[in-house]
Amino acid sequence: MFVSQKCQYALRAVFELARCHGQGSIKIARIAEAQAIPRRFLEVILSQLKQAGFVASQRGNKGGYFLTRPPDDLTVGEVMQFVQGPLGPVSCIVGDAKNPCPLYGNCAFLPMWKEVQKALSDIYDNTTFQDLIDQEKQKAVEGMFCYSI
Amino acid sequence: MFVSQKCQYALRAVFELARCHGQGSIKIARIAEAQAIPRRFLEVILSQLKQAGFVASQRGNKGGYFLTRPPDDLTVGEVMQFVQGPLGPVSCIVGDAKNPCPLYGNCAFLPMWKEVQKALSDIYDNTTFQDLIDQEKQKAVEGMFCYSI
DNA sequence: CTCTTGTCGACTAAATCAATCGAGATGATA
DNA sequence: TATCATCTCGATTGATTTAGTCGACAAGAG
Secondary structure, three states, X not given: OOOOHHHHHHXXXXXXXHHOOOOOOEOHHXXXXXHOOOXXXXXXXXXXXXXXXXXXXXXXXXXXXXXXXXXXXXXXXHHHHHHHOOOOOOHHHXXXXXXXXXXXXXXXXXXXXXXXHHHHHHHHOOOXXXXXXXXXXXXXXXXXXXXXX | OOOOHHHHHHHHHHHHHHXXXXXXXXXXXHHHHHXXXXXXXHHHHHHHHHXXXXXXXXXXXXXXXXXXXXXXXXXXXXXXXXXXOOOOOOHHHHOOOOOOOOOOOOOOOXXXXXXXXXXXXXXXXXXXXXXXXXXXXXXXXXXXXXXXX
């Protein structure tokens, strides 16, 4: 598995905030319940997302979190990159000076890794949270056609 | 980084064996040097690849390892899957009964994860070691055109 | 004032990663 | 048959990452 639990929690939390965008502050407890995320862990995650500027918060009674940007201006890739670090398959490709490939420039796998990175980027960087919301709505409509009456 | 060091070593080792396919047994030491892999660690890796049937070995003096299948019949995906486990981005998608997604069937990200898995599979399962060898040869030819006189 | 909610840093148990090591078995060859 | 290069196997290790948990504190609405 390539996407950590923490990163999945972060994405689900942001998705929940995106779904409620414009409705004011959303409480941690509500996000935790709606998206099945351990509450205390979610605190840590949201606090980091706040540092990064993806979300903002309101303290005190009636407080909570909310997105700082509209859902159609926030991509899955941005959040993932912040939580997990570079999205490439191997370190030589993301320019990690700590782990230079000893075969760099001569590695038979380099073209393949680049292909993979592009494929991932094509998906993650082109999926906004608004896309996910729309997709979910569409699915609900399809569900009505198939299962109701 | 999503592909472990060990997995990269395994791929490079198999590549080296693929490149020498048909030349009899190749010594661990030679593979280790050619592909810049820690020797003792490579022993562990090759031993596992042998368990899996990707390679076979000859003991004693003049011993070494060799591929059991021709390079055009062995994909990168097969080796990666064996070394790293399932290649999907998240556990819910690879049918991991230990980590069932608590939102399964209702998770907004599921379609995206499926897209990612397909993209990865399209690359890894369609790249054979023969492809890598050919690619390397092609590159060498281009190098002649560009830099030599 | 009080109750609800976010804030912050410290802490931890478990798993995974990336090896390393030593002793032994095998087999080609001289 | 002795030797030497090579694979074999299990144990062990240190560092890092993962996935959380906890307690005390700060802020703000009513």
